[in-house]
Amino acid sequence: MTKTIAFYGSSLLSAYWNGAATYYRGIIRALARRGYQTTFYEPDVWDRQKNRDIDPPDWARVVVYDGTVEALRKVAAEAARYDIVVKASGVGFEDDLILSEVMTAARPGALRIFWDVDAPHTLGEIRQAPDHALRRWLPDLDMVLTYGGGDPVVEQYRAFGARACVPVYNALDPSTHHPVAPEPRFACDLAFLGNRLPDRDERVAEFFTRAAGLLPDQRFILGGNGWHDVAMPANVQKLGHVPTADHNALNCSPRMVLNVARDSMAVNGFSPATRVFEAAGAGACLVTDAWEGIELFLQPDEEVLVARDGQDVAEAVRTVSPDRARAIGQAALARVLAHHTYDQRAEQADALFQAHAARQGAAA
Template sequence: MKSIAFYGSSLLSSYWNGAATYYRGLLRALAARGYEITFYEPDVYDRQKHRDIDPPDWCRVVVYDGTVPALKAAAAEARHADIVVKASGVGFEDDLLLAEVFAAARPGALRIFWDVDAPATLAELRAAPDHPLRRMLPDLDMVLTYGGGDPVVSAYRGLGARACVPIYNALDPSTHHPVPPEPRFAADLGFLGNRLPDREARVAEFFIGPALRLPDQRFILGGSGWHDYPLPANLRSLGHVPTADHNAFNTTPRAVLNIARDSMAEVGFSPATRVFEATGAGACLITDYWQGIEQFFKPDEEILVARDGQDVAEHLAALRPGEAREIGARALGRVLREHTYDHRAADACALFRTHALGAGIPS
C-alpha cells in the first residue's frame, strides 16, 4: 500500500489553518518512507492568496474550486489510491466531501477519517445522532487523531469507530529549528495563535493578564483576528505571521507561550503543533497546564507550566536569559530524540500495515 489520497483544509497555506504544519510534517515524513501522496484542498477563505509554501516535490497538491462540481471531481480521484483519508475541518461542504470521497474509494482501499480537532468533532457528533460521520464510523477502517489520548479514543469507540489511534503533533526539524534572533520579534514573552472563540478567554487570562501585571516587560502577539482587541501598551500585535517567520518568532523572545483552546485543555493529551515548533527552535516554552504534559516534556526542566496568568507572570519575572536558554536547549534535545514527524510516521506506517494485513490486503 503506497498511494495516499488526502483530503484536508490546506497544505500550502497556514492562513486560518492551524493544521497546515501538522499536515506538512507528517506527510513529508510519510513520503520519505515511500508513499506517493496527493493532497486535495479547496480554494476557500483566501488561503491561496496567503500561501506559505509552494507545492512541494514530495507531494502532489490539487487545489479545487470551492464549488460542488469541483468537489465531486476531486473526490472521484480517490478511486486511484490505496489509502483514502478525509480530514476534519476541510472548510467547504465537509459532509458532502465525506460521502463523496469514501463512496469513490475502491474496494480494498484503507478508509481513514483523520481528526485534527477531535474535541470539536466529538461535541458535534454527540449533538447530532444522525450526523453523516457518526453513521459512517462503523464502516471506516479507523479514525486517527492528532491528540486526545484515552478520552478521545474511548469516545470514538463508543460512537462506533472500529479503531481510534492518536498520531500526535511533532517537529519537522527541516522546517522548525534554531535561527539567529531578529530585532522585529524582540520581546520578553511571545504568543502565536489566531483569535478563536474557545481560545479568547484563555488568552486574556494567560497572556494579556500577565502583560498588565508586568508593564515594564515587552509582549508580542502573532496571529489573525486580534486587530480590534483592546491591548495594553506593552503588548504589540503583529497580525498573521507566516510560517517562514515562525523560527525567528520562537527563537527571539526570552520565552514563548502556548495556550490550549478550551476544548483541548479539557480533554488533555493534546499538545499543540506550536509546542513542538517552539521547542524545536530552542525556545523556552511556558505552557498552560493540560493533562499528559509529562508524557512529552519534564516540567521545570524542559518546559515551564502555568496554571493561570499569575503563574505566567511569576515565571517571567523570575526567568533569567541564561536559564531560559538552558531550558530551551533541554527541550530541543528531548523533541529531537522522541517527538519528530519521522517518529509519528513510523507509528502511522505500522497502523497502515496492520490494518491492511487484517483485511487481507497485501501491504
C-alpha cells in the first residue's frame, strides 16, 4: 500500500481561531513517522496566514490557496493524485463545495474520508438540513473519523448513512507539549485557555467566571480570542490570543488549569478537547467540567479533578494544596504518555487504512 494523503482542512500552520491545529499537527506528524506523505491544503482566510505560529514543517507539504472558488477548484483537482483523500470539518471556507470537489476528483480506489473535528456540531447541522451536502455524500465515503464522540456519535453517523465511523481521539504530542519551567507572568491559582464560542459562553460563565467571583482573593487567568468585551471579576487577567509556543508555560505556571467543554461536546461526552492533553502533557493539575467518558482518558480524583459547577471549581481552588496539585498533574502526565499519544492514534489510523486496503484487495 502506498501512503500519500491529500488533507483539506482549516490550517496546519496557524492555530489562530483554529482549535484543531494541535490535532492536525499531532496526527499528521505521527503518520509521517509511519511512512505517510501528507499534503495539507488550507485556504488563506480568517487572518490565519498573518498569525502563523509554525513554519512549514518537514513532515508535511503545505499548500496555501487563495480564498476564492477558482483557487479552491484548482487545489481540489489535485486530489486525483493521492491514495487517501481527506476532507476535514470546519475548514471555514466553502466547506460543502470543498467536499464535493475533492471527493469527485478522487481517483477510483482512493480511500475517501470525512474527518470530523467537531462531530456534535456537524451532526446538529445534518439533523436540521435534510439536503445537507455531507448527508448526501456519506453513503459514498469509505469512512468517517472523528476526534471525539464515542458510541452516540458513531450511532448517529451510521444512522445518517455512513459506512463506518471510528473515533480517533485527541492526544498528546510530547515533542511539542511537555513540562517547562514556570513563568511569573502566568502565575495564578487557576487558568483557562479557550476561544470564546457561542455554545461555550454559559459554561465558561458558570465554571470560570462564577468560580473567580466566589474567590476574590485568588488570581485567575483567561486566555483566548473573543473575551475582550466580556465582563469579568477584578481578579481575572485577560491575555487574549496565546500563541502555541506559550502553551506549555501557561499550563505549567498556574496551580491549576481548567477545561470547559462546549455544550454539544459535554452532552455527547467522550470528547476531550486538545487542551486536556496539552495540560496533562505539561504535568498540570487539570480541573474539568463533568462529561461522560472522562475516565476513559484520565481517572477522576487521581489524574484529574471533575467539577459539576462553579462552586465545585471554587472549592477545588480553595482546598487543593500545591503538593496535591503537583501529584495529580504528575499522575496525569504518566497516564497520557502511556496511553494517549499521537503515535498511538496514528497506529490506530494506519490500521484502519491498511484494513481498508486489504478489503479492496480481497474484493478485486
